[in-house]
Amino acid sequence: MTSKVAVVAIGGNSLISDPQHQTVPDQFAATRKTAVHIADMIAAGWNVVITHGNGPQVGFILLRSELASHVLHEVPLDSCGADTQGALGYMIQQCLGNEFKKRGITRQVVTVVTQVVVDAHDSAFARPTKPIGPFYTEAKAQQYRQERGWQMIEDAGRGWRRVVASPRPQRIVERDAIHMLVQAGFVVIAVGGGGVPVVEDEQGQLSGAAAVIDKDYASALLAHSIGADLFLISTSVEKVALHYGTPDQIWLDEMTVAEAKQYMAEGHFAPGSMKPKIEAVIDFLQRDGREAIITSPENIARALAGKTGTRIIPARK
Numbered sequence: 001m002t003s004k005v006a007v008v009a010i011g012g013n014s015l016i017s018d019p020q021h022q023t024v025p026d027q028f029a030a031t032r033k034t035a036v037h038i039a040d041m042i043a044a045g046w047n048v049v050i051t052h053g054n055g056p057q058v059g060f061i062l063l064r065s066e067l068a069s070h071v072l073h074e075v076p077l078d079s080c081g082a083d084t085q086g087a088l089g090y091m092i093q094q095c096l097g098n099e100f101k102k103r104g105i106t107r108q109v110v111t112v113v114t115q116v117v118v119d120a121h122d123s124a125f126a127r128p129t130k131p132i133g134p135f136y137t138e139a140k141a142q143q144y145r146q147e148r149g150w151q152m153i154e155d156a157g158r159g160w161r162r163v164v165a166s167p168r169p170q171r172i173v174e175r176d177a178i179h180m181l182v183q184a185g186f187v188v189i190a191v192g193g194g195g196v197p198v199v200e201d202e203q204g205q206l207s208g209a210a211a212v213i214d215k216d217y218a219s220a221l222l223a224h225s226i227g228a229d230l231f232l233i234s235t236s237v238e239k240v241a242l243h244y245g246t247p248d249q250i251w252l253d254e255m256t257v258a259e260a261k262q263y264m265a266e267g268h269f270a271p272g273s274m275k276p277k278i279e280a281v282i283d284f285l286q287r288d289g290r291e292a293i294i295t296s297p298e299n300i301a302r303a304l305a306g307k308t309g310t311r312i313i314p315a316r317k
Helices: 024-043 055-067 077-103 138-148 175-183 215-225 257-265 275-286 297-304
Strands: 005-010 047-052 109-111 115-118 130-136 152-154 160-164 169-172 187-189 196-200 206-208 230-234 240-242 250-252 254-256 292-295 310-313
Touching (some): 005 024, 005 215, 024 077, 024 297, 047 077, 047 175, 055 077, 055 130, 077 109, 077 187, 077 196, 077 206, 130 138, 138 152, 138 160, 169 215, 175 187, 175 215, 215 275, 230 275, 230 297, 254 257, 257 275, 257 310, 275 292, 275 310, 292 297
Parallel strands (some): 005 047, 047 187, 109 187, 115 196, 254 310
Antiparallel strands (some): 115 169, 152 160, 196 206, 240 250
C-alpha cells in the first residue's frame, strides 16, 4: 500500500466515445467506465486528485446559449466553464462514489469549483487556439465562420472546431483548500476544464476572463502546487508515439525531459492533441516533479505496474 498523491487528468473528449454518443446519459456511461480504473488506483492506496477537460462540453453550453439568445441572456464564457465544473464534477462524483460502494471503499468524492489566475496581457487573448465544442466538416466550419464570426481551425485531422483564447495558468486560487482536502482523505475533483480563468487587479480583486485554459497545463500546475508524486494524463492512446499514424510509427515506453523536448522540436506531437500534454509533463517535471505517465483509461493499472503506457522522467540515472 502507498500514500502517494497522483493528479489524474481526464480529457473532456474521453467522456464522449463518438459523435453519435454526446448526450449527458452517454457521457455518464463513459464516465462509469473511467471510474472503474480510477477506483483501481485508489484501492491500491493512491490518494488521487482528478482533473478533467471540458472542450466539447463548454462548447455545447456556449452554443446552446447563443442559439437561445433571442429569448434569454447569453452566458459569458467563464460562466460556461464554471457550469462544466459543476456538471462534470457531479458526474464523476456520482460514478466514482457508486463504484466505491460496490467495492466497500469508504472514501468521499468532492468537487472544488476552481478559479485559475491568468495574465490579462497574455498574447493568447489575441490568438485564439483552444478548440471547443463539436467537430464540424470544413464546409460547416466555413459557414459558421461567415454566419457567426467564429474562428475555426482543423483539429489534428479529426475535423474542424471553434477556437477561443487559451492563456497559460499562473496560480490556482483554491490551492490550499484542495491540498487540505487531499490530506484529510477526500478524493478531490479540481481545476475542471483547466479552471475558471480569472484575472487579478492591483487590489487583488478577481474577475472572469473570456477564455478556456488547457486542462493539461492547469493540471501540471496543480500537481506541482500540491507536491504530487505522479502526474498521470489519461487520453485516447495507450502510449505516446513518434511518427504517429504513419507506417514508421514507434511507440515509446519511456522518455526523459530532454528526449521529449527533442521529439517535440522535431514536430512529432500535434498541436491541440499530444503536444500540450508533452509540454505540461515537461513543465511538471522541470518544477521538481518526479514522474509522469501518459496512457489510456483502461490501461492505468498496467501503466502503474510498468507494463504499458509512456513513462516520462526528469533524467536517467
